[in-house]
Amino acid sequence: MPEPAADQVLIRVKATAVNYADSIMVAGHYQTKPALPFSPGLETAGIVAACGAAVTGFKPGDRVMAILDHGGLAEFAVASAAETYLIPDGMSFAEAGAFTIAYISSHVAIRWQGRLTGQETLLVLGAAGGVGLTAVEIGKAMGARVIAAASSPEKLAVAVAHGADATVNYSTEPLAERVMALTGGKGADVCFDPVGGALFDGALSSLGWGGRILLIGFVAGVPQIPANRLLVKHRAALGSSLRYFRWQQPEKLRASAQELLRWYGEGRLKPCITHRLPLDRSVEAMRLLTERRASGKVVVELEPG
Helix, strand or coil, X not given: CCCCCCCEEEEEEEEEECCHHHHHHHCCCCCCCCXXXXXXXXXXXXXXXXXXXXCCCCCCCCEEEEECCCCCCCCEXXXXXXXXXXXXXXXXXXXXXXXXHHHHHHHHHHHHHCCCCCCCEEEECCCCEHHHHHHHHHHHHCCCEEEEEECCHHHHHHHHHCCXXXXXXXXXXXXXXXXXXXXXXXXXXXXXXXXXXXXXXXXXXXXXXXXXXEECCCCCCCCCCCHHHHHHCCCEEEECCHHHHHHHCHHHHHHHHHXXXXXXXXXXXXXXXXXXXXXHHHHHHHHHHHCCCCCEEEEEECXXX
């Protein structure tokens, strides 16, 4: 049984979503490498089982969700009290277990790095994925026009159901040409890119004057950034990593979480869970992501509810 430190809470886990970063961590290629043996799982939801001596905001029995360094795919997990949040009424454990990493990662990128405004256009790549869908919803909650880009009509339909205003099927349509047509030649103001790889070139060309491309992840490979194409149209390429942001600017992290929970209470955010598996099928859960067979979030449930 893990022991919570003074500033930590011990959580009896009910549900934990898997993330692409989990697969990178277990392969030993993540930015941080936990000492073996360890359990992956960068977020979790459950019931507070115990509190560290310095914790004042929670008590045993509270329903909570948390960001973790790792350890969510287990029966019990420890979390920093500063990165633990009460689950709002009406939110299931499965939704809570899939909420913190994807939604806060997207919000941090779009709000603080991308500086999106309600008068702008947001282009979202991988728009039907667990992270991409949150970006679609956040863009709409901020009042922007959202163009969803994905690889099939089925995936685009999911994005439209979550609020996308227009779509691009980048398997059959030239990404930049389609975005320019949809924006009257102006281009997108912000591009949310969790994909990378060969799509990066078209995504960069989709940006208008002063456009910002947000680098969230590289499931299709790490692109090379042509500096001259940033210069001539006053564009910017901006990285956004929740793992480092939470250590450097915790006050903005808390502000992001508060705004997201308010939007959830207003019905603007609807977590999309497409797969639910038990703990002993966690490897299969991660493979659903690495093989790109999942739309929405994949959740490992210890106790449904």
